[in-house]
Amino acid sequence: MSTRAAVAGARLVVVKVGSSSLTTAEGGLDPARLDALVDAVAARRAAGSQVVLVSSGAIAAGLAPLGLARRPRDLATQQAAASVGQIALGHAYVASFWRYSLRVGQVLLTADDIVRRSHYRNAQRTLTRLLALGAVPVVNENDTVATEEIRFGDNDRLAALVAHLIGADALVLLSDVDALYDGDPRLGAARRIAEVADESDVEGVRAGTAGASGLGTGGMASKLAAARLAAAAGVPVLLAAASDAPNALGQADVGTAFAATGRRLTSRRFWLAYAADATGTLTLDDGAVAAVVDRRRSLLAPGITTVKGDFQAGDVVELATLTGKVIARGITNFDATELPALIGHPTQPHPTDRRREVIHADDLVPLTHTT
């Protein structure tokens, strides 16, 4: 099945829309564009799919009501704008979906809700139940409490994480640009990339980190990263213009389609690979890298050359090659303070602990296919 057919036929779709597609240049909500998006989502629902909407726009929607001329730089004013804007956004969605007798459920997530496994499962349960009850979940980052250190930063990544979290069959990223180009189309002639089958199709693509509107955050770079993440985890992605939402959510040949490049991971392994916060890094020698990545073995202490970070048994750590490339993540069975005495050369006499797995194969996810 083609990627476009997979997206068009997806039973459960996550649709992400950016700030610039919902707001006016003056910094308020644009009801006409919001209604047009809701029309397209409702049509997809009517065609038999379930939809989770990941909507940006809280900060942008709060600017005009607070008399702010542009997106503030400081966190406290961004949080205040989001606080005012999120209510306006939620209210607008409730009214707009009501035209189709559809109920809306607001879900505001912090990075912590994804990083901690218990919170992750909780978010999973709530979203699944909302869908079972026939509501349209509208997800955003909980900007009023997110601080610079812990925030997702951009909703593209949040959407990719949510897509896997709820077991979506497709992710649709709607933006103010109609596709991925080989360079920023604002800067001159650029070629549309219609299909991304693998990394070779995006080699040499220059993806900017800031959008034209000054309202969004990540630019095309964050969309590309999110599309790669979702595709690597088995979720096909379509990137298209929000103004073309009916076609993007329908059958038309628009935008850029990213084929799933990896297999769908179990929820636990996905969390371990992409969502959990790593608190340390173990550097491995070449033999250990081959063992854990190619032969999918457990990691033993003799293959570790250095230990960085302050972690406890049960924490998530990154595994890196001697050149510093992160090639896997896993849950360690040892505290950081225990390891230095155990790591090192395999020919030395072993205390029992040296043969105990530092990370069991079941708790270890190689990342080579995503880089």
Ligand SMILES: Nc1ncnc2c1ncn2[C@@H]1O[C@H](COP(=O)(O)OP(=O)(O)O)[C@@H](O)[C@H]1O
């Ligand atoms: N290679 C590229 N292909 C397409 N658009 C690009 C590229 N590089 C940079 N861009 C810019 O990225 C912008 C989209 O990012 P952004 O405004 O942050 O979106 P959103 O608000 O929808 O999240 C477009 O307006 C486009 O000008």
Ligand SMILES: N[C@@H](CCC(=O)OP(=O)(O)O)C(=O)O
């Ligand atoms: N959570 C923020 C969204 C961050 C953001 O700007 O995202 P995007 O417009 O998708 O680049 C908000 O609602 O304003």
